[in-house]
Amino acid sequence: MPQALIIGVKKGGTRAVLEFLRLHPDVRAPGPEPHFFDRHYHNGLEWYRSLMPRSEEGQLTIEKTPSYFITKDVPRRVYQFSKHLKLIVVVRDPVTRAISDYTQVASKKMDSRSFEEMVFVDNTTRIVDTQWSPVRIGVYAKHLKHWLQYFPLEQMHFVSGERLIENPADEMLKVQQFLGLRPVINHKHFYLKSRKGFPCILKPNRQKGSHPHCLGETKGRIHPMIDPSVIRRLRDFYKPFNIKFYRMVNQDFGWV
Numbered sequence: 011m012p013q014a015l016i017i018g019v020k021k022g023g024t025r026a027v028l029e030f031l032r033l034h035p036d037v038r039a040p041g042p043e044p045h046f047f048d049r050h051y052h053n054g055l056e057w058y059r060s061l062m063p064r065s066e067e068g069q070l071t072i073e074k075t076p077s078y079f080i081t082k083d084v085p086r087r088v089y090q091f092s093k094h095l096k097l098i099v100v101v102r103d104p105v106t107r108a109i110s111d112y113t114q115v116a117s118k119k120m121d122s123r124s125f126e127e128m129v130f131v132d133n134t135t136r137i138v139d140t141q142w143s144p145v146r147i148g149v150y151a152k153h154l155k156h157w158l159q160y161f162p163l164e165q166m167h168f169v170s171g172e173r174l175i176e177n178p179a180d181e182m183l184k185v186q187q188f189l190g191l192r193p194v195i196n197h198k199h200f201y202l203k204s205r206k207g208f209p210c211i212l213k214p215n216r217q218k219g220s221h222p223h224c225l226g227e228t229k230g231r232i233h234p235m236i237d238p239s240v241i242r243r244l245r246d247f248y249k250p251f252n253i254k255f256y257r258m259v260n261q262d263f264g265w266v
């Protein structure tokens with residue numbers, strides 16, 4: 011059973027963190043997102059266990075399901091499962107995150123409305139639509155409040171999605187520290203080769219030596235150009251929530 015969860019946020023860089031953690035010999039993790047604590051809770055714990063890879067004594071099992079962070083019932087369910095669980099949240103500038111989220115959704119639809127059309131309740135008043143999921147997810151302070159009702163801040167670790175791209179080794183060092191793992195993942199595991207300019211990893215392989223691996227095509231999509239006045243409006247909208255979030259976690263992520 012997992013001793014740690016990557017609970018969010020969608021489009022923050024959660025796949026990268028999990029893939030990087032899998033470089034560690036003491037980490038075991040299922041590839042697909044289990045969605046146990048939100049969608050499949052009724053399936054019960056044995057179902058959940060069956061999704062986990064086999065692990066040995068001393069190995070840490072971790073799963074990632076980014077929707078956990080924003081789903082109201084999940085903190086309580088996770089607490090009932092284990093109050094000692096370690097929780098990782100990968101956060102990213104909520105404005106870029108919203109555009110990334112929109113880009114993903116739009117890529118699956120033929121006739122998607124533009125970001126500019128979707129983001130406001132109506133275009134005259136330009137009131138931001140807080141019910142629209144790409145906007146809603148980025149109000150981190152609000153979601154975090156639910157988790158802090160059950161878990162102390164020390165049991166949570168916040169990864170900067172921006173630093174994860176700029177300096178994955180340093181960001182992963184902090185993750186390993188938080189998880190109580192030996193600092194095995196370091197700069198030697200990363201190289202900057204992806205066409206898109208993202209860090210890729212060298213995966214150890216017993217037969218072939220280490221081999222290069224970049225995240226799949228669905229990561230690092232090209233974002234559409236968004237009207238700068240819309241971006242400004244969104245920045246103003248998020249500013250107080252970002253400041254509140256920085257205070258709650260005692261960290262400044264540099265978005266405002």
Ligand code: A3P
Nearest residue numbers: 021022023024025026110208209225229230231
């Ligand atoms: P974009 O597609 O908007 O660039 P998640 O895995 O949580 O859905 O997050 C996806 C985001 O991870 C991507 O968003 C990308 O910016 C970010 N990312 C971070 N490190 C990455 C890496 N090494 N390779 C590809 N994407 C990475």
